[in-house]
Amino acid sequence: MVKKMNVESFNLDHTKVAAPYIRLVGVTTGQNGDKVYKYDIRFCQPNKDHMEMAGLHSIEHLMAENIRNHMDNVLDISPMGCQTGFYLAILNNDSFDDVAEALDKTLNDVLNATEVPACNEVQCGWAANHSLEGAKQIAKEMLAGKDQWHIVFAE
Numbered sequence: 001m002v003k004k005m006n007v008e009s010f011n012l013d014h015t016k017v018a019a020p021y022i023r024l025v026g027v028t029t030g031q032n033g034d035k036v037y038k039y040d041i042r043f044c045q046p047n048k049d050h051m052e053m054a055g056l057h058s059i060e061h062l063m064a065e066n067i068r069n070h071m072d073n074v075l076d077i078s079p080m081g082c083q084t085g086f087y088l089a090i091l092n093n094d095s096f097d098d099v100a101e102a103l104d105k106t107l108n109d110v111l112n113a114t115e116v117p118a119c120n121e122v123q124c125g126w127a128a129n130h131s132l133e134g135a136k137q138i139a140k141e142m143l144a145g146k147d148q149w150h151i152v153f154a155e
Contacts, residue, residue, distance in 0.1 A: 008038075009080075014046035018154040019084065020145040022099055036075065037094050041103065042085040043142050050083035055134020057126065058116045060086070062135055065117045066109040071102035100149055103142075110139035 005011050008025045019042040026038045044050050051059070060079050063086070068074050073091035080086065088099065113132060121127045 009040065012040075016153050017042065017046060018148070018151060019043060019045045019049075020142050020149060021152045022096060022103065022149045023152045024094065024096070025087075027094070035092055035094070037090050037092075039088040039090070039099055040085060041077075041088055041099075043138060044084040046082065046084050051079075051138050052131070052134055053083065054129050054131035055138050056083055058119070058130045058132055058135035059110060059138050061116050061118055061124070061130070062110045062113055063106050067102055067106040069109075070105040071098060096150065100146075103149075104146060107139040107143050110135055111143075 002011075021040075021042050023040040023042070024037060025040045028036045028038070030036070056079055060077070063077050067077055067088075071090065071093070073093055075089040075091055077086050077088045090099070093099075113136070116130050116132050116135065118124050119127055119130050124130075
């Protein structure tokens with residue numbers, strides 16, 4: 001028996017998931033009743049594939065800047081250390097369809113981008129490590145699996 005961990009994703013059997021997918025991983029209710037919904041947006045199959053760092057870094061910048069144009073109450077979108085996906089935290093919205101629509105629009109923004117926002121030494125901690133083409137390839141691959149985003153586990 002595996003010990004239950006404090007981190008939700010450490011309790012997920014990564015051998016049973018089928019990326020790409022969008023998965024609600026947790027809800028936190030604040031003292032005033034507001035709810036923060038945390039999503040696992042998995043781009044790559046765990047332990048089989050990962051995003052290369054320069055492309056991941058650039059798609060992080062592009063998604064962080066653009067997703068807020070398509071969805072209200074985005075608190076954060078952050079890459080996973082394993083380089084297989086992102087966590088999205090939003091306030092008071094538990095709609096899978098809203099998340100999927102905002103992600104679709106945001107990834108299409110990536111495909112249409114001509115530059116990576118905040119890709120300079122003043123606004124970024126590792127400005128030399130970016131790849132717009134890498135970000136576009138990651139976005140293209142994620143969008144190719146859009147019809148499967150609602151399926152988390154392999155059959």
